[in-house]
Structures are given as structure tokens and as C-alpha cells.
Amino acid sequence: MKKFILLFSLICLASCNISKQIVDRPIVFDEEREELTLEYLSNRYGLEQQTSAITPKMIVLHWTAIPTLEASFKAFEHSKLPNTRPDITNASALNVSSQFLIDQDGTIYRQMPETTMARHVIGLNHCAIGIENVGGTEGVPLTKRQLKANIRLVKYLSSKYTIEYLIGHYEYTNFVGHELWLEKDDGYRTEKTDPGKDFLEKVKKATKKYNFKQTPIKK
Ligand SMILES: [Zn+2]
Numbered sequence: 001m002k003k004f005i006l007l008f009s010l011i012c013l014a015s016c017n018i019s020k021q022i023v024d025r026p027i028v029f030d031e032e033r034e035e036l037t038l039e040y041l042s043n044r045y046g047l048e049q050q051t052s053a054i055t056p057k058m059i060v061l062h063w064t065a066i067p068t069l070e071a072s073f074k075a076f077e078h079s080k081l082p083n084t085r086p087d088i089t090n091a092s093a094l095n096v097s098s099q100f101l102i103d104q105d106g107t108i109y110r111q112m113p114e115t116t117m118a119r120h121v122i123g124l125n126h127c128a129i130g131i132e133n134v135g136g137t138e139g140v141p142l143t144k145r146q147l148k149a150n151i152r153l154v155k156y157l158s159s160k161y162t163i164e165y166l167i168g169h170y171e172y173t174n175f176v177g178h179e180l181w182l183e184k185d186d187g188y189r190t191e192k193t194d195p196g197k198d199f200l201e202k203v204k205k206a207t208k209k210y211n212f213k214q215t216p217i218k219k
Contacts, residue, residue, distance in 0.1 A: 018156040025073065025109040027097055029116070033079035036094035037117050044091065045126050045182035052117045057127040057180065058165040059154055060120060060172070061203060062098065063136025063194040069103045072134045076101070076111060091188050094119050098130030100153060106145030108153055114160075121172050122190065123183035129157060133195055142199055150199075151206040158210045166212045168200035174218045 037052035064072040076097040081089050085096075097118040101109045112118060120130035131153060133146050154166060167174075169192045175181045204212070 018152050021152070022100075022108045022110050022156075025101075025111060027073070027077045027111045028079055029112055030079055033094070036079060036092065037119075040092045040094045040119065041117065041126060044184060044188075046184065047126060047182070053115050054117045054126055054128075056115060056129045056157070056161040056163060058124060058129070058167065059157055059163055060124070060128045060130050060167055060169055061150060061195045061200055062120060062130060062132045062169045063142060063196070064101075064132050064134055065136045065194065067135055067137055067140040069101070069109075069134050072101060072132065073109075073111075076132075087190065091185070092119070096120060098132040100129070100131045102131065102133045102146050102149045102153070104134050104140070104143050104146060106143070106149040108149050114157070121169060122188060123175060123181045124172060126182055127180055129161075136194055136196070142195060147199065147202055150203050154203060154207045155210075158207065163210065164213050165215065166204060166207065166210075167215050168197070169194045170197075171200075171215050174216045177219055178216055 034052055038049060041047040041049050041052070064075065066072045066075060076095065078095055080093050081095045097111060098120045099110065099112055099114050099118050101111055103109070114129060117125050118130050119125055120132070121128050131150060133142050133150070135142050157163060172192065173189060
């Protein structure tokens with residue numbers, strides 16, 4: 001019994017601490033965003049849902065390719081896509097976003113509820129939690145503090161949900177044909193390199209004990 005209590009307090013220490021370190025900074029999630037999300041789930045995936053809730057099975061790591069926190073937050077803030085994204089507007093007017101945004105100094109911001117669908121990865125949004133990192137441009141690479149924060153956050157999410165996969169955005173097309181892949185349009189793809197192979201490998205190595213499944217080999 002004593003052992004059990006000790007174990008329980010240790011688990012709490014690990015996950016309770018991190019939830020205190022997460023700063024809530026919500027993007028707009030109004031009726032319009034909810035409607036566009038339901039429309040996205042229906043049109044892109046054939047999922048008819050009453051709410052925009054997801055069951056997380058995957059974590060996808062990203063970089064924003066935008067050098068500052070404020071500009072990154074602004075890119076996700078509003079419900080509809082700005083006119084600057086004609087490449088993906090045809091698929092849906094729903095703005096891109098992610099559940100988490102990590103600043104260069106390692107501060108973790110939660111932009112929306114962890115189990116609400118965010119548009120951050122083609123084919124897999126219905127089951128994927130997105131972690132965006134500020135930076136990723138030539139002049140503003142991802143930092144060590146961001147790496148540590150990603151590791152902490154992946155650990156926190158993996159002890160809370162049944163996460164099967166931890167992937168980098170650049171790996172998403174490996175899931176085409178996989179049972180989790182639901183995108184209907186074979187022509188709807190964008191080229192991705194984020195968050196870099198080196199960064200992803202380091203997060204994977206530090207979270208090895210969660211035994212994530214291997215990313216499928218590209219067909
Ligand atoms: Zn990305």
C-alpha cells in the first residue's frame with residue numbers, strides 16, 4: 001500500500017507539475033469555428049459528429065516558420081483562413097491551429113482544449129494533437145528550451161491519453177493508406193519539413209519509455 005501511494009504521488013508530481021507550467025492562451029473558438037470544424041470533419045473525413053471533440057491517438061510536432069510568438073499566435077487566432085493561404089482554402093475555410101504553441105524560451109501555451117480538433121495535419125486531424133514551435137526559419141532555429149518543453153509536454157500528454165504515434169509533420173504522408181488516414185482527396189497534399197529530423201529524433205529518444213509505434217514506411 002505504501003508503495004502504491006508513493007507511486008501515485010510520483011505520477012502526480014510528474015503530471016501535476018507540468019499542468020501548472022502550461023499557460024492557457026485561447027485562440028478564438030466561436031460558433032463559426034465550431035461549424036467550420038464540423039464541416040471539415042464531414043467533408044474531408046466523412047465523420048458526422050455533433051461536436052468537434054477528438055480522441056487523441058497521435059502527437060504531431062511542428063514549427064511555425066514564423067519567428068515570433070505574437071505573429072505565430074495571430075496566424076492561428078481567427079476562425080477563418082486569411083487570404084494568404086490560397087493553397088489550402090479550397091479544402092476548407094477553417095483556419096489552421098494547434099492545441100499547443102511553444103515559444104522560443106520554452107513556455108508552453110495551450111491555445112484550445114486538448115481534445116478539440118485543430119487543423120494542423122492533413123488526413124489525421126481527427127485523432128492528432130498538434131504541438132507548434134515558434135521559429136524554424138533560417139535565422140530563428142528551434143531552441144534547446146523548446147526541445148525540453150516538447151519532451152515534457154509529450155510525457156504529460158502520453159500519461160493522460162492513449163497515444164500510439166509521435167510523429168513530425170514531415171512524416172504525415174507516410175500514413176496514406178493507414179487505418180487512421182481519412183483524407184478523401186488524393187490531390188490534397190502539402191510539402192512539409194517541420195520540425196526537422198534531428199529535433200524529432202531527440203524528442204523520440206527522450207520519450208522512448210512510452211513505446212510509441214513506429215511511423216509506417218512510406219508506400
Ligand atoms: Zn507543420
